[in-house]
Amino acid sequence: MTLQVRIQDVNEMHIEIPWSTGVEHLDSQADSWLYRIPHPEDHGLAEYIITPISQLTWQDVWVITIVTVESPGILGRVAKFLGDLGINIVAMNGCTIEQWRYHSIRLIVDCACYGSGVDRDHEYRRSHPEAALNHLKRVLAVEFILDVAPPPFPSVSIERCLTFWSLHQECLQAHAVYPGRRLSVRCGKVEFPESEIRRLVAAAGAAGRNSLKILVNADQSASLVRLFPFRINSGRVSLSLSVANRPGAIAAVTSALGEGGFNILASKAWTSGDSERTSLWLLLQNLGSRFSSVTDVEVVQDVSSLLTSLSSLESFELAVDNHS
Amino acid sequence: MPSESFASRIKVARKHIEELDEGAEGGRISHKDRRLDLLDQLLREEQRENRLVEPYVFLSFAGNEGENLIQDVLPAIRRLRVPGGSGTFKVETGMAIRGRTNVLDHVTERIAPCCIFVGIMTKEHPLDGVKDDEGGTFAPGAWVLLEAGIARGLGLEIIFLVENGIHGSFWKNAFGHIRQAKFDRSNYKPGLDFVCELVLEHYRELRARSA
Numbered sequence: 001m002t003l004q005v006r007i008q009d010v011n012e013m014h015i016e017i018p019w020s021t022g023v024e025h026l027d028s029q030a031d032s033w034l035y036r037i038p039h040p041e042d043h044g045l046a047e048y049i050i051t052p053i054s055q056l057t058w059q060d061v062w063v064i065t066i067v068t069v070e071s072p073g074i075l076g077r078v079a080k081f082l083g084d085l086g087i088n089i090v091a092m093n094g095c096t097i098e099q100w101r102y103h104s105i106r107l108i109v110d111c112a113c114y115g116s117g118v119d120r121d122h123e124y125r126r127s128h129p130e131a132a133l134n135h136l137k138r139v140l141a142v143e144f145i146l147d148v149a150p151p152p153f154p155s156v157s158i159e160r161c162l163t164f165w166s167l168h169q170e171c172l173q174a175h176a177v178y179p180g181r182r183l184s185v186r187c188g189k190v191e192f193p194e195s196e197i198r199r200l201v202a203a204a205g206a207a208g209r210n211s212l213k214i215l216v217n218a219d220q221s222a223s224l225v226r227l228f229p230f231r232i233n234s235g236r237v238s239l240s241l242s243v244a245n246r247p248g249a250i251a252a253v254t255s256a257l258g259e260g261g262f263n264i265l266a267s268k269a270w271t272s273g274d275s276e277r278t279s280l281w282l283l284l285q286n287l288g289s290r291f292s293s294v295t296d297v298e299v300v301q302d303v304s305s306l307l308t309s310l311s312s313l314e315s316f317e318l319a320v321d322n323h324s
Numbered sequence: 325m326p327s328e329s330f331a332s333r334i335k336v337a338r339k340h341i342e343e344l345d346e347g348a349e350g351g352r353i354s355h356k357d358r359r360l361d362l363l364d365q366l367l368r369e370e371q372r373e374n375r376l377v378e379p380y381v382f383l384s385f386a387g388n389e390g391e392n393l394i395q396d397v398l399p400a401i402r403r404l405r406v407p408g409g410s411g412t413f414k415v416e417t418g419m420a421i422r423g424r425t426n427v428l429d430h431v432t433e434r435i436a437p438c439c440i441f442v443g444i445m446t447k448e449h450p451l452d453g454v455k456d457d458e459g460g461t462f463a464p465g466a467w468v469l470l471e472a473g474i475a476r477g478l479g480l481e482i483i484f485l486v487e488n489g490i491h492g493s494f495w496k497n498a499f500g501h502i503r504q505a506k507f508d509r510s511n512y513k514p515g516l517d518f519v520c521e522l523v524l525e526h527y528r529e530l531r532a533r534s535a
Contacts, residue, residue: 141366146337
């Protein structure tokens with residue numbers, strides 16, 4: 001799973017980060033940056049970004065995956081090749097695979113100083129999210145043609161980190177402020193600054209810190225954690241559901257909720273009971289097109305009546321995760 | 325990185341693969357043919373994306389007369405300087421199949437990376453008295469028409485060099501709206517010069533559209 005969604009109490013100041021090395025002294029040296037994105041329409045409850053990738057590279061950051069044979073010096077050759085093209089490696093992890101025969105290397109690279117006739121230059125790529133690095137991909141494949149797994153094994157892939165590109169676009173908006181702040185990592189977690197909690201509490205109003213929760217979205221593939229603070233009793237309710245596992249079951253539930261006026265803000269699903277059941281966790285917001293439920297109890301009643309009306313749903317179990 | 329250096333990288337890599345024995349270096353070079361095929365594929369992809377950076381013109385011809393004429397057309401286009409670029413136009417043809425059995429696939433792969441198609445229609449087959457309004461009594465070689473259709477489908481700009489005397493049914497009805505140059509066998513030079521002008525004009529238009 002590369003995406004992990006959860007709700008965390010604002011009093012739990014430690015946020016788990018998926019890019020932790022698991023080695024304390026390495027983690028303590030690694031950068032983890034905190035960025036705040038103000039959203040004035042949410043009355044001061046800013047969104048937060050935690051990432052090891054500095055904002056300075058967000059516009060032109062890419063992920064290169066290359067699978068080579070296990071051979072001394074191969075990593076050095078790949079790194080030198082990229083360096084000669086002006087490509088800076090900002091993060092890397094690699095591991096032997098297939099019983100020591102091959103080596104998979106994943107690199108997060110900053111391409112601001114790289115350009116070619118086909119791939120164009122930084123100026124072009126920063127304003128074109130659809131830009132690709134196909135030439136670079138081919139050059140890598142040719143350079144390491146003897147060192148990669150035999151075709152048609154896909155040995156080189158390059159993908160843009162679109163999440164960072166779109167974050168940068170938000171940064172360009174006049175009201176967005178991104179004061180980068182370095183956090184330290186301990187035991188695989190970063191400590192959310194007390195000053196930011198105070199800022200949130202002030203924005204949330206008189207009820208204080210006990211009235212706040214944080215929706216945490218950890219994206220391992222993008223090396224990014226997004227935090228969405230929200231007020232309890234703001235019409236957002238999380239529910240756990242369990243339905244029979246069959247094609248169309250998730251579609252039936254989510255479509256019914258949508259038609260009933262419930263917007264799904266976050267979700268995750270997994271199978272349970274020896275794959276007999278599908279379990280769903282949903283964070284819902286009632287937008288009130290068919291139901292005007294506000295309290296948790298009312299939401300559960302309305303969702304329950306929605307699901308009961310679904311003839312395609314054989315059985316379901318429903319529970320509310322109480323925020324308060 | 326200029327694409328010419330990509331082509332030379334391919335050449336070097338090909339040499340390395342061909343020089344090494346199957347099974348050498350601890351089995352590293354196994355699947356030699358697959359690696360060579362991959363190089364071909366990468367080169368074609370690069371050419372396709374590189375269409376305007378290093379432009380290729382596909383030259384289509386058929387029959388004995390077409391083969392004679394190509395000896396002069398090919399170097400003339402190769403001498404053309406790319407407007408706004410540093411080099412000259414490259415030329416591709418459907419020849420040199422090298423053992424491939426599927427000719428259509430081969431031709432399509434050759435056409436795809438090009439940006440401009442030049443079809444040379446020469447009088448190849450007499451029509452036994454069938455005449456069009458302008459006195460055309462010959463059919464051109466079929467490959468030129470077939471390849472023109474493929475090129476059109478792949479989005480290339482099309483130019484024809486049409487010999488006087490070819491029946492209009494073979495080109496005017498279907499391709500009459502396409503830019504063309506006419507020529508006489510006794511003096512093809514003016515027609516060839518005009519084709520070269522059309523190549524440059526089409527290229528400038530393509531650049532303007534992609535900007």
